[in-house]
Amino acid sequence: MASEMSKQDENTSVIAEFLSTEYAKCMMCDGFYGCNFGQPVCSTCHLFLFSVDINKGDGEAEVYTEKADSDDSGNEEPGAEADFYPKQEPVMKTYKSSFSCKMDKLAERIQTLTLPRERDDNVPDGLVDSLPPEVLLVVFSHLDDISLWTAGSVCSRWKEILEGETTETQWQTFIRLRWPLFQPQYKVNCWKTIYTKLLESSPCRYCLESMMLQSTPPIEENSWRHRRLRSELKTLKTDPPEGIQATPLDRHCCHWQASITGPQGSPYEGGIFLLYLQIPQSYPMRPPKVRFITKIFHPNISRHGDVGLDSIHHNWSLALTISKVLISIQSLLTDPYCAICMEPRIGGLYQHNRAEFDRIARLWTWKYAMHDFLMPMNINLKGV
Known part of the structure; x- marks a missing residue:
């Protein structure tokens, strides 16, 4: 009876972690590779497990294998796949180059995690806070929509600057580009609020960002x-x-x-x-x-x-x-x-x-x- 109660308590704690809006550690490495910034998977594990190259497996063995006669479901295609299926040589070259690029990114990230960063004492305290709005707006102009939304959450000053420069039409455009199937069911009074809700509803912002x-x-x-x-x-x-x-x-x-x-x-x-x-x-x-x-x-x-x-x-x-x-x-x-x-x-x-x-x-x-x-x-x- 006591073991069943402890098991239920353990299940409750795990489910409570799942229900949290931000995750304390990566679900894959348990925080070994560093901070996950509230995401379910840290950026290093994401590079290992979820490749941004959709053709990662083209140089590997195919997932689909022809069924034997005993497993025949009646859905097999005629044996003319070779006439339709393109040659894999160009794909192999593309895969090798992309894999090399991916390994470079992994090596760079692992090096960043293993070597301590030296503090730059030449940067005076409060420099970022004292930057004029004109300089900040130039920096913000190079950000994508997710980075722009995140910058507005850094401090009240940045939020005030961005709210004055980013129009509702721009937030509506961001939504149409990133969530084209989203259809509002009522008259929207604030598109940024809708954008915030959609962004916070995403399980993984790494995947949401790579989608574009x-x-x-x-x-x-x-x-x-x-x-x-x-x-x-x-x-x-x-x-x-x-x-x-x-x-x-x-x-x-x-x-x-x-x-x-x-x-x-x-x-x-x-x-x-x-x-x-x-x-x-x-x-x-x-x-x-x-x-x-x-x-x-x-x-x-x-x-x-x-x-x-x-x-x-x-x-x-x-x-x-x-x-x-x-x-x-x-x-x-x-x-x-x-x-x-x-x-x-x-x-x-x-x-x-x-x-x-x-x-x-x-x-x-x-x-x-x-x-x-x-x-x-x-x-x-x-x-x-």
């Missing part, structure tokens, strides 16, 4: 990949699945954003959850990388936003499409798979205390996926 910074590799216009994606995009626009939207962020369809409406009857009902998809150059031979960019309380979705769905990992099939992947994720919201979980503690809560799980998941949906409905109601969710 990633380069697009050269794609053969008449390739199998291009025709396949063009057909999928047409289907998504003309006959989209209920509660699902998706749109490419670049003309080569390498980066996509999708939205999933919380299924009725689930604790996610009414929420709009945004996802980021990376389509590799070898698609559909390799699966897309899918990640939530809206926080969600779910056993099969990590605090970083990764989705634990076998069909987009080791069980990928050529018969699957972006639409089918999103439908599978939507159904996962209704029926979590708790035998193998991205967040085992949440899976345990789902199995042993369903009412508490539903309560937390519903509150998280209100807090992070329903800004438009809750803001006019002025509901306080700070303690959630």
Whole structure:
């Protein structure tokens, strides 16, 4: 009996850490590589585990392997993949150069972490605070939208300068570029407030920032990949699945954003959850990388936003499409798979205390996926 009570207390503490708005240490290295600045994964682990190169695996073995006759599902494509699949030599060169660049970044970061920084005594105290607004505005003009928002949180002086120079139209433009599928449900009085809510709803700002910074590799216009994606995009626009939207962020369809409406009857009902998809150059031979960019309380979705769905990992099939992947994720919201979980503690809560799980998941949906409905109601969710 005592062991069960201690186990419940341990589960409660872990879940409380998951529910915090900022994480004290990296979920991967446990703070070994340094500060994570409130993010679930520190920047060093992010470079190791979540490459910004969407074609990282093109030089490696393919994830998709042809099924044996005993495992035949009737979905195999004709044996003419070689006629459609582009040669991998150029991709290998691109991969090697990008891998070398990535290793340089890792070496630089590890060196920064291992060597102590010398204090520059030539910089007088209070110099930054005494910089004239004209100089600060020149510096701010080189910042992207996330850095601009972060700079406004540094001190009251910087916040006042930025509020005077950054218009509501600019914040609206930032939202349209970074969250093109976001559709306000009421008249917006302050676009910066909406931007703040969307930014704070993201599980990982590293991923949110890289979504706009990633380069697009050269794609053969008449390739199998291009025709396949063009057909999928047409289907998504003309006959989209209920509660699902998706749109490419670049003309080569390498980066996509999708939205999933919380299924009725689930604790996610009414929420709009945004996802980021990376389509590799070898698609559909390799699966897309899918990640939530809206926080969600779910056993099969990590605090970083990764989705634990076998069909987009080791069980990928050529018969699957972006639409089918999103439908599978939507159904996962209704029926979590708790035998193998991205967040085992949440899976345990789902199995042993369903009412508490539903309560937390519903509150998280209100807090992070329903800004438009809750803001006019002025509901306080700070303690959630």
